[in-house]
Amino acid sequence: MKALRFAALGTGFWARFQLSAWREVGGAECVALYNRTRSKAEALGRELGIDAVYDDAEELLEKESLDFVDIITDPSTHERFVALAAGRVRAVICQKPLAESLESAQRMIQACRDAGTPLFVHENFRWQAPLRALKSVVDEGRLGSVFRARIEMVSGFDVFANQPFLRTLEQFVLTDVGTHVLDVTRFLFGEAESLVCHTQKVHADIAGEDVATVLLRTRAGATVLVTLGYAGTPLEHERFPETFVFVEGTRGSAELGPDYWLRTTTAEGTLSRRVPPPRYDWADPRYDVVHASGVPCNANLLAAIRGEGAAETTAEDNYETLRLVFAAYESAKSGGVVRISPSPTP
Numbered sequence: 360m361k362a363l364r365f366a367a368l369g370t371g372f373w374a375r376f377q378l379s380a381w382r383e384v385g386g387a388e389c390v391a392l393y394n395r396t397r398s399k400a401e402a403l404g405r406e407l408g409i410d411a412v413y414d415d416a417e418e419l420l421e422k423e424s425l426d427f428v429d430i431i432t433d434p435s436t437h438e439r440f441v442a443l444a445a446g447r448v449r450a451v452i453c454q455k456p457l458a459e460s461l462e463s464a465q466r467m468i469q470a471c472r473d474a475g476t477p478l479f480v481h482e483n484f485r486w487q488a489p490l491r492a493l494k495s496v497v498d499e500g501r502l503g504s505v506f507r508a509r510i511e512m513v514s515g516f517d518v519f520a521n522q523p524f525l526r527t528l529e530q531f532v533l534t535d536v537g538t539h540v541l542d543v544t545r546f547l548f549g550e551a552e553s554l555v556c557h558t559q560k561v562h563a564d565i566a567g568e569d570v571a572t573v574l575l576r577t578r579a580g581a582t583v584l585v586t587l588g589y590a591g592t593p594l595e596h597e598r599f600p601e602t603f604v605f606v607e608g609t610r611g612s613a614e615l616g617p618d619y620w621l622r623t624t625t626a627e628g629t630l631s632r633r634v635p636p637p638r639y640d641w642a643d644p645r646y647d648v649v650h651a652s653g654v655p656c657n658a659n660l661l662a663a664i665r666g667e668g669a670a671e672t673t674a675e676d677n678y679e680t681l682r683l684v685f686a687a688y689e690s691a692k693s694g695g696v697v698r699i700s701p702s703p704t705p
């Protein structure tokens with residue numbers, strides 16, 4: 360089958376891994392790169408053997424014949440690039456977080472809908488091998504009905520070293536890793552009906568919050584506690600960027616713990632197995648589980664673009680995750696519980 364042609368907009372830290380993940384999937388070829396700093400696009404182009412590089416995204420879209428674009432720039436530019444690409448390609452993929460506000464996300468969704476261009480979000484955390492395995496345990500019903508869970512993504516790892524712009528975000532941990540983890544919450548336990556959130560800033564030299572604690576009630580009646588932290592605090596068991604989950608059901612419990620150990624406990628006893636992510640030689644070992652999850656994420660989006668399957672992370676679906684992120688900020692500000700009404704899909 361002929362490979363689809365795409366361009367990557369943005370050649371920063373994540374682009375190299377995302378493009379390597381595309382190569383791993385096959386069936387899609389990156390034929391052009393854009394970056395506002397041309398030399399950065401040229402450097403990645405040399406490394407990956409991509410000759411067509413641009414510092415003007417409009418020019419790229421005019422000159423190149425593309426099936427889709429993959430937007431891997433920082434969130435403040437997403438709306439502009441989505442609007443630019445809508446109607447000019449068969450599909451648009453945008454990095455998470457899709458937008459800096461719900462209104463901006465709505466405009467992006469509407470622009471793509473008006474243009475007849477599907478908009479997908481590159482939301483990869485839910486594609487992590489250990490989280491998929493945990494999802495199977497929850498869905499198989501061995502735990503009975505889930506009444507409580509906690510999900511933890513707390514690390515002292517210096518995320519600012521590779522992504523310095525994170526220091527400047529007025530809304531940091533909830534929009535960055537919080538988007539991922541709240542998406543995982545929906546993926547595992549369904550939609551929320553209310554939440555309450557506390558945020559804190561521990562680093563003195565960053566703009567936004569680096570600690571957030573979100574307590575959700577799902578529509579199915581479960582209580583889910585989400586703890587997020589990039590405070591830089593040294594931890595005995597530092598496992599960046601692993602997500603830990605503990606689930607309690609009426610017939611059993613499950614725990615996804617350090618080093619990808621998944622333990623399922625029922626009346627029969629505890630079954631322990633390790634579900635490590637695949638190791639790719641192009642992945643940065645410090646980010647293994649995250650980088651590896653880009654492969655099934657891209658494969659799922661590619662199948663949707665080809666009309667061979669449904670994408671999990673459409674923009675409409677991801678809008679529900681963004682509603683949780685912004686409801687969490689609203690709660691942190693007001694100190695109150697925020698109700699999440701059933702989806703008023705934009």
Ligand code: 89V
Nearest residue numbers: 518522535536539600649
């Ligand atoms: O995937 C991400 O959102 C990254 C990190 C894992 C460091 O939070 O920014």
